[in-house]
Amino acid sequence: MHQERIESLIKAVRTEYGDKSLIFISNNPNIHRNFRSNSSLFYLTGITRKEALLIIDCRSATPREKALSIYTKKTTKQQLLWEGGDQDLTKFKKSLLAELYYVDRLEEIIYKLLPGYETVIYEATPYSLVNKTIAQMISETSPHFALIPLARVLSTLRIIKNRFEINQIKEAINLCHAAFFATLPLIKAGLREYQLRGAIEYILATAHAVPGFNTIVASGKNAATLHHHTSQREFKKDELVLIDFGAELNLYNCDISRTLPTSGRYPKALVPLYQGVLEAQKEAIKKVRSGVSMKELHQASLPPLIATLKRFKLLNGSEKEIIKNKSYKKYFPHNIGHPLGIDVHDITFPNFYESKLSAGTVITIEPGLYLQKNERALPACGIRIEDDILVTKNGFQLLTHKIPKEVEEIEELMA
Numbered sequence: 524m525h526q527e528r529i530e531s532l533i534k535a536v537r538t539e540y541g542d543k544s545l546i547f548i549s550n551n552p553n554i555h556r557n558f559r560s561n562s563s564l565f566y567l568t569g570i571t572r573k574e575a576l577l578i579i580d581c582r583s584a585t586p587r588e589k590a591l592s593i594y595t596k597k598t599t600k601q602q603l604l605w606e607g608g609d610q611d612l613t614k615f616k617k618s619l620l621a622e623l624y625y626v627d628r629l630e631e632i633i634y635k636l637l638p639g640y641e642t643v644i645y646e647a648t649p650y651s652l653v654n655k656t657i658a659q660m661i662s663e664t665s666p667h668f669a670l671i672p673l674a675r676v677l678s679t680l681r682i683i684k685n686r687f688e689i690n691q692i693k694e695a696i697n698l699c700h701a702a703f704f705a706t707l708p709l710i711k712a713g714l715r716e717y718q719l720r721g722a723i724e725y726i727l728a729t730a731h732a733v734p735g736f737n738t739i740v741a742s743g744k745n746a747a748t749l750h751h752h753t754s755q756r757e758f759k760k761d762e763l764v765l766i767d768f769g770a771e772l773n774l775y776n777c778d779i780s781r782t783l784p785t786s787g788r789y790p791k792a793l794v795p796l797y798q799g800v801l802e803a804q805k806e807a808i809k810k811v812r813s814g815v816s817m818k819e820l821h822q823a824s825l826p827p828l829i830a831t832l833k834r835f836k837l838l839n840g841s842e843k844e845i846i847k848n849k850s851y852k853k854y855f856p857h858n859i860g861h862p863l864g865i866d867v868h869d870i871t872f873p874n875f876y877e878s879k880l881s882a883g884t885v886i887t888i889e890p891g892l893y894l895q896k897n898e899r900a901l902p903a904c905g906i907r908i909e910d911d912i913l914v915t916k917n918g919f920q921l922l923t924h925k926i927p928k929e930v931e932e933i934e935e936l937m938a
């Protein structure tokens with residue numbers, strides 16, 4: 524799998540920039556706290572070692588001709604004592620047909636490598652073996668080099684998931700499913716936001732997963748803050764709690780939001796608001812298939828949202844006018860969703876939002892409505908419903924279908 528990915532990357536680079544290209548991707552060893560492997564390095568190789576630099580020579584079309592070199596540092600006795608061992612890279616000599624070098628400094632080696640090449644494709648992480656970013660180093664010494672960010676070439680490959688990756692995402696979703704059902708009974712007046720967050724993250728931790736991002740638990744008016752940092756606020760009766768959570772398992776992520784009532788039933792006044800968001804989400808999901816753009820999915824979600832806002836007299840004018848003058852953005856200020864994968868907001872290319880989606884891409888669909896203050900007899904609140912969806916040739920697969928979102932379903936579960 525990794526060899527094929529590297530081969531595809533080399534092919535893309537050779538097509539775009541010619542074969543006199545070198546690719547540098549490294550793991551930043553300086554982040555000891557919550558170290559996480561560089562997503563692209565992990566995608567291409569499976570490497571998770573803190574000290575690791577992969578150099579790909581694009582003069583060879585395949586990784587089989589000594590095109591790959593991995594540079595790393597020997598683990599010292601001190602490191603062994605304090606940190607324990609790190610990933611052993613010797614296995615990659617075989618699996619990737621890579622050369623493996625143990626070095627203490629890399630500058631000289633890189634300078635020696637450069638002649639004969641014209642393009643350097645890189646990830647901008649600082650790397651201890653060269654003290655600065657490789658891009659900095661090269662632009663200072665060899666300003667004639669074309670420096671190209673790796674994402675420009677790799678995003679079109681990473682955006683399409685294979686079966687293994689889809690299964691990884693599904694497994695992460697299974698953990699969130701478990702966390703959702705285990706913590707649902709906790710959602711009632713008196714509990715505090717951080718307690719629910721702790722309970723959700725506890726379930727993930729016991730399955731050897733980590734939260735893919737700071738779990739959002741936002742109650743009442745706090746939910747009007749899109750990325751509310753879970754606070755001490757206590758849940759009150761008859762209000763809503765927005766949870767936006769994700770599990771990262773083996774470096775693959777999911778991302779789910781649900782909005783739940785604190786008193787077992789959705790407050791009557793807020794039901795139409797909730798239903799509006801749900802309908803908007805369903806309208807967008809219905810349209811998912813290869814060839815459709817995120818922008819079109821966004822557009823598809825707007826009529827139900829706008830109808831809801833008009834119903835509460837939060838917006839005036841025709842649907843057409845409201846879309847044109849974008850006044851709906853006061854209540855729905857973000858995009859409909861984003862791609863998902865090794866990163867929660869997975870790698871994208873510049874015009875991704877307008878581009879046609881391809882089969883194999885996993886996206887989120889997450890419309891929301893947010894009231895920053897009490898308005899028209901409605902309390903300040905936030906509603907977001909987010910599912911993870913696999914784009915297929917003729918439609919979609921709703922990966923998060925087991926996590927309920929219908930009003931009746933949730934009220935029955937909480938009764």
Ligand SMILES: [Mn+2]
Nearest residue numbers: 778887889909
């Ligand atoms: Mn999301």
